[in-house]
Amino acid sequence: MRQAPDTAVEQARCRYVLRLADTSLVLGQRLGEWLGHAPALEEDLALANLSLDLIGQARLLLTYAGELEGRGRDEDALAFLRDAPEFLNLTLAEQPNGDFGHTIVRQWLIDAWQLEIYGALEHSADTRLAAIAAKALRETRYHYRFSSGWLVRLGDGTPESHGRVQSALDALWRFTAELFTPDEVDEHMSRAAIAPALTGLAPHWSARIDEALRAATLTRPPTQAYPWHGKRGVHSEHLGHLLGEMQHLQRTYPGARW
Amino acid sequence: MSETDWPLFEVFIRSRAGLEHKHVGSLHAADARMAIEHARDVYTRRQEGVSLWVVRSADIVASDPGEADALFEPARDKVYRHPTFYAIPDEVKNL
Amino acid sequence: MYTQALDIHGKEPVPAAAGEAEAPAARFQARIDEDAKIEPKDWMPEAYRQTLIRQISQHAHSEIVGMLPEGNWITRAPSLKRKAVLIAKVQDEGGHGMYLYSAAETLGISRAEMLEQLLSGTAKYSSIFNYPTLTWADIGAIGWLVDGAAIMNQIPICRCSYGPYARAMVRICKEESFHQRQGFEIMLTLTQGTHAQRAMAQDALNRWWWPSLMMFGPSDADSRHTAQSMRWKIKRFSNDELRQKFIDITVPQAHFLGLTIPDNELHWDESTQHYRAGPIDWSEFHAVLKGNGPCNRERLEARRRAHEAGRWVREAAAAHAARQRGGAAPASQAGEPT
Numbered sequence: 001m002r003q004a005p006d007t008a009v010e011q012a013r014c015r016y017v018l019r020l021a022d023t024s025l026v027l028g029q030r031l032g033e034w035l036g037h038a039p040a041l042e043e044d045l046a047l048a049n050l051s052l053d054l055i056g057q058a059r060l061l062l063t064y065a066g067e068l069e070g071r072g073r074d075e076d077a078l079a080f081l082r083d084a085p086e087f088l089n090l091t092l093a094e095q096p097n098g099d100f101g102h103t104i105v106r107q108w109l110i111d112a113w114q115l116e117i118y119g120a121l122e123h124s125a126d127t128r129l130a131a132i133a134a135k136a137l138r139e140t141r142y143h144y145r146f147s148s149g150w151l152v153r154l155g156d157g158t159p160e161s162h163g164r165v166q167s168a169l170d171a172l173w174r175f176t177a178e179l180f181t182p183d184e185v186d187e188h189m190s191r192a193a194i195a196p197a198l199t200g201l202a203p204h205w206s207a208r209i210d211e212a213l214r215a216a217t218l219t220r221p222p223t224q225a226y227p228w229h230g231k232r233g234v235h236s237e238h239l240g241h242l243l244g245e246m247q248h249l250q251r252t253y254p255g256a257r258w
Numbered sequence: 259m260s261e262t263d264w265p266l267f268e269v270f271i272r273s274r275a276g277l278e279h280k281h282v283g284s285l286h287a288a289d290a291r292m293a294i295e296h297a298r299d300v301y302t303r304r305q306e307g308v309s310l311w312v313v314r315s316a317d318i319v320a321s322d323p324g325e326a327d328a329l330f331e332p333a334r335d336k337v338y339r340h341p342t343f344y345a346i347p348d349e350v351k352n353l
Numbered sequence: 354m355y356t357q358a359l360d361i362h363g364k365e366p367v368p369a370a371a372g373e374a375e376a377p378a379a380r381f382q383a384r385i386d387e388d389a390k391i392e393p394k395d396w397m398p399e400a401y402r403q404t405l406i407r408q409i410s411q412h413a414h415s416e417i418v419g420m421l422p423e424g425n426w427i428t429r430a431p432s433l434k435r436k437a438v439l440i441a442k443v444q445d446e447g448g449h450g451m452y453l454y455s456a457a458e459t460l461g462i463s464r465a466e467m468l469e470q471l472l473s474g475t476a477k478y479s480s481i482f483n484y485p486t487l488t489w490a491d492i493g494a495i496g497w498l499v500d501g502a503a504i505m506n507q508i509p510i511c512r513c514s515y516g517p518y519a520r521a522m523v524r525i526c527k528e529e530s531f532h533q534r535q536g537f538e539i540m541l542t543l544t545q546g547t548h549a550q551r552a553m554a555q556d557a558l559n560r561w562w563w564p565s566l567m568m569f570g571p572s573d574a575d576s577r578h579t580a581q582s583m584r585w586k587i588k589r590f591s592n593d594e595l596r597q598k599f600i601d602i603t604v605p606q607a608h609f610l611g612l613t614i615p616d617n618e619l620h621w622d623e624s625t626q627h628y629r630a631g632p633i634d635w636s637e638f639h640a641v642l643k644g645n646g647p648c649n650r651e652r653l654e655a656r657r658r659a660h661e662a663g664r665w666v667r668e669a670a671a672a673h674a675a676r677q678r679g680g681a682a683p684a685s686q687a688g689e690p691t
Contacts, residue, residue: 036420039663048444157669249431258431290551
């Protein structure tokens with residue numbers, strides 16, 4: 001077992017990996033809620049594939065984070081026994097599914113973000129992270145194809161669908177500032193060449209977003225001031241309920257093997 | 259197209275380079291791009307393929323089973339199309 | 354098993370239309386007798402077509418509705434591995450529904466018509482999915498017992514006379530094999546676990562055993578259409594034969610788990626070399642089939658809500674596609690990621 005991280009960089013690395021893991025886990029959990037309720041059977045299968053990919057990413061990243069942490073916590077201990085303030089996912093990921101349009105907008109925004117992040121992490125000085133990112137990037141390319149395809153169909157579909165996705169976009173846009181606002185964890189990682197500098201990725205993300213919005217005939221909402229801090233463990237009210245449901249069995253039967 | 263009438267597409271998968279596409283089933287999709295994605299999501303979860311074709315079912319032209327006799331019977335007696343019809347002495351190589 | 358309602362449907366198969374000549378019917382039966390496959394454009398008696406449409410669509414509906422009781426535990430699965438496996442299993446069930454709807458569509462009915470029949474309550478689906486999943490152990494019991502029973506029923510249908518149905522079943526059977534194993538593995542983990550987990554497993558078995566036996570349909574004496582379905586090689590074994598096989602296979606598995614089958618009369622019959630089970634309460638079976646089971650209302654409600662809530666989505670996709678096909682300059686697609 002690795003030693004507990006003693007330097008600032010090592011502690012930052014652990015938190016950084018957890019952030020990626022928790023974002024994938026929480027988003028995968030949200031998508032899992034859709035099974036059996038999607039607009040068409042084919043979409044049930046599509047959303048399930050996305051969910052499986054994200055949970056797979058979460059498992060790899062959580063396992064790595066547990067090793068970096070050095071306290072003997074495996075993927076399940078981290079997923080089922082941490083409380084909300086210890087979760088480091090993007091606040092955007094924990095937002096409720098809403099209607100299909102809401103789910104697609106949330107997915108598309110995060111897919112576009114993951115394309116940048118995993119794309120850069122493929123070249124990380126941390127070879128374990130680079131390998132995970134390479135696999136995740138392939139999955140994310142497909143996710144982006146799926147979510148952006150639907151964004152366009154719904155944005156440029158009927159007046160009703162256009163109205164619904166525009167509303168979803170207006171509601172979720174306020175969570176995007178967090179995507180590219182670096183803090184000291186990000187700075188440690190970029191100085192160590194483990195992770196990309198976030199500010200450098202923002203323009204490419206923004207251009208991709210604008211291209212998709214144009215095709216979808218949607219309007220980019222104005223930037224909003226309120227800073228969300230999910231990646232620092234300060235969440236919206238939604239995460240508590242999501243974890244309550246997800247962690248129920250492990251909490252009720254402590255120590256049991258499943 | 260009514261809202262429930264996403265057209266039917268037939269799906270063909272080629273499992274490895276060098277083999278042919280095989281028909282595996284059908285699905286509904288609103289457009290061709292969606293049809294490819296649905297085909298990938300439904301029919302390749304167990305690494306069944308490296309290439310997908312989707313074709314609108316309405317575009318498939320099939321032979322009529324009622325004409326099977328006229329279409330396929332005449333080939334039956336043309337055995338001279340098969341190599342085994344020809345008797346070549348064993349000593350002759352490379353034939 | 355998904356066809357159980359077929360036997361007590363109460364309706365005779367569609368009678369031969371006036372003018373359906375003897376000769377094609379005889380040739381058709383001859384092909385069946387020599388195990389040839391019937392394909393979509395082949396001539397077939399109308400009753401054969403209708404029987405298959407009913408059987409295949411019921412089977413498809415069962416898969417779709419079956420996503421709900423298991424989907425109920427996806428967000429609460431107790432480990433990430435179990436969560437992933439359960440999502441994959443429920444996804445498979447959706448996929449099986451798709452293969453079967455596909456097969457049924459080759460017979461001249463559309464997916465839209467079949468969905469309408471399901472949502473309006475006119476189509477049947479397997480009664481087993483009208484029971485609630487109350488604990489995590491239910492997920493194990495469903496995989497072990499319900500999928501076990503399904504496999505027993507499905508393997509013979511791989512040799513059914515109708516080509517598209519047989520091929521769909523081959524694909525389904527290949528995928529189904531992990532379903533039962535995951536269920537049994539869950540039960541094994543529970544019975545080897547804490548006292549509370551063992552009790553959870555026993556409780557699940559107590560609630561799922563009898564409904565699983567009922568999945569095989571009414572006893573042969575009460576099955577009306579078995580003979581014709583057997584002649585057409587749509588059905589290969591009788592309900593009682595399959596049910597007995599299931600009991601014989603499953604009882605030793607329960608013993609291995611250290612669980613008790615909730616049947617006081619169950620005993621091994623040395624003379625017949627079979628397990629003899631106690632009587633099935635067919636009134637419960639009929640009540641559930643009529644719509645008075647614990648979850649019939651919820652299951653159909655969930656499917657209707659999903660269908661209604663998704664209407665604007667399906668409409669939007671269709672509208673967008675129509676514009677792409679007929680429009681002037683098609684709107685450029687959102688960029689493929691580089």
